[in-house]
Amino acid sequence: MYNGIENITICDHPLIKHKLSVVRQTTTGTNEFRTIIEEIAMMIGYEALKGLELKYEEIETPVEKAVCPFIAGKKQAIVPILRAGLGMVNGMLRLMPAAKVGHIGIYRDEETLEPHEYFCKLPSNIDQRAIYVVDPMLATGGSAVEAINFIKQHGGKDIYFLCIVAAPQGLEKLHAAHPDVKIFVGNLDRCLNEKGYICPGLGDCGDRIFGTK
Ligand code: PRP
Ligand code: URA
Numbered sequence: 001m002y003n004g005i006e007n008i009t010i011c012d013h014p015l016i017k018h019k020l021s022v023v024r025q026t027t028t029g030t031n032e033f034r035t036i037i038e039e040i041a042m043m044i045g046y047e048a049l050k051g052l053e054l055k056y057e058e059i060e061t062p063v064e065k066a067v068c069p070f071i072a073g074k075k076q077a078i079v080p081i082l083r084a085g086l087g088m089v090n091g092m093l094r095l096m097p098a099a100k101v102g103h104i105g106i107y108r109d110e111e112t113l114e115p116h117e118y119f120c121k122l123p124s125n126i127d128q129r130a131i132y133v134v135d136p137m138l139a140t141g142g143s144a145v146e147a148i149n150f151i152k153q154h155g156g157k158d159i160y161f162l163c164i165v166a167a168p169q170g171l172e173k174l175h176a177a178h179p180d181v182k183i184f185v186g187n188l189d190r191c192l193n194e195k196g197y198i199c200p201g202l203g204d205c206g207d208r209i210f211g212t213k
Contacts, residue, residue: 008183024202030211041091048184077123081135084206088134106143113196115142127155136205138166141173167192
């Protein structure tokens with residue numbers, strides 16, 4: 001819960017904070033950056049999956065029969081916002097290997113900061129799935145709002161948004177546009193600068209994951 005809002009969780013975990021400090025550093029290279037982004041994604045995913053439904057089945061342990069909980073098996077979809085969201089997919093798949101993966105391509109115009117969509121492919125039966133939209137950076141919030149608008153237009157209802165770093169204005173914008181979406185944030189950073197970068201942030205996450213620029 002954040003500022004009394006049920007649907008916002010700031011993970012605020014020392015392991016995430018430590019790993020985030022490593023990826024924030026300019027001296028961290030592409031390989032280590034990618035690995036740590038995947039690890040942080042798994043930790044945020046662990047938090048986001050706390051509400052998974054369980055079903056009970058009778059099993060036999062070496063000692064006795066017992067009625068034990070198993071994941072109930074609601075269909076799931078992981079939807080990264082390209083490109084940087086791809087860096088979180090493997091971490092999420094480690095937690096839910098049977099999930100289907102969709103893709104939404106959105107880039108932010110460097111001058112206007114407006115989001116532009118260029119690709120979309122969602123798994124079938126999206127209306128019946130728990131949908132985990134992943135993008136490491138929630139800056140102005142424009143890309144996340146646009147991606148979720150699109151998913152809702154295609155019937156998505158049970159939607160989660162997971163990011164590694166958020167700026168306060170992006171978080172507010174996303175929650176205002178989609179109050180039903182359950183938002184999980186690794187760390188809430190201080191602000192955006194005049195170029196729309198999160199401060200202190202970690203720079204251009206897509207470029208750092210893929211070694212471009
Ligand atoms: C980054 C990031 C988000 C977006 C966040 O993507 O991965 O998608 O910016 O900014 P916003 O909240 O202000 O919309 P970018 O446009 O740099 O594309 P890339 O991942 O392909 O580098
Ligand atoms: N996108 C990024 O990759 N980094 C920021 O700080 C803001 C948007």
